[in-house]
Amino acid sequence: MAAISESSRAAQSADIIVGRRVKNRRLYLDMSQEELARKIDVTFQQVQKYESGTNRIAVGRMVQIAEALKVDPVYFIKGLGSSSTPRPETPAWPKDCLELVAAYSGIQNRKVQKQLLEWAKTLAEALPARE
Numbered sequence: 001m002a003a004i005s006e007s008s009r010a011a012q013s014a015d016i017i018v019g020r021r022v023k024n025r026r027l028y029l030d031m032s033q034e035e036l037a038r039k040i041d042v043t044f045q046q047v048q049k050y051e052s053g054t055n056r057i058a059v060g061r062m063v064q065i066a067e068a069l070k071v072d073p074v075y076f077i078k079g080l081g082s083s084s085t086p087r088p089e090t091p092a093w094p095k096d097c098l099e100l101v102a103a104y105s106g107i108q109n110r111k112v113q114k115q116l117l118e119w120a121k122t123l124a125e126a127l128p129a130r131e
Contacts, residue, residue, distance in 0.1 A: 012053065014077075014080045015053040015056050015057075016052070017053075017080065018053070018057060018062075018076045018077060018080070019050055019052055019053040019054075019057075020051070020053075021075065021076045022050055022051050022065055022069070022076060023051040025069045025071060025075070026051075026069060027098045028098045028101075029069060029070070030095075030099070031068075031069070033047045033048060033051075036065070036068055039064075040061065040064040040065055040068055041064075042061075050065070057076075059073075062076060062077075104117075
């Protein structure tokens with residue numbers, strides 16, 4: 001069996017990171033895999049493979065995905081060419097976390113945002129950890 005080169009591992013790692021960024025953005029927009037698939041003319045199974053990093057996203061397809069998700073294509077690859085190796089363990093955020101961030105960002109009053117943040121921190125300290 002042939003050894004996997006360091007550059008090959010980095011490419012696979014980058015595919016995983018790009019896929020997670022696609023998934024996080026899709027969830028942030030409250031879009032289903034089926035809806036994204038229709039917008040970019042692929043099956044939802046293909047979207048699953050892109051999001052998991054199983055299938056590499058070609059540049060042309062990345063542009064389509066970026067348009068569908070209303071971001072610049074650079075959003076998906078920013079920081080991947082840096083001297084440090086990309087870390088695939090970057091978590092894909094749960095949908096409720098993304099919804100919370102979107103709702104928080106929608107609050108225009110900075111004072112209210114700060115109060116909400118302090119309330120959330122207090123609540124997190126007061127409640128028992130997840131089991």
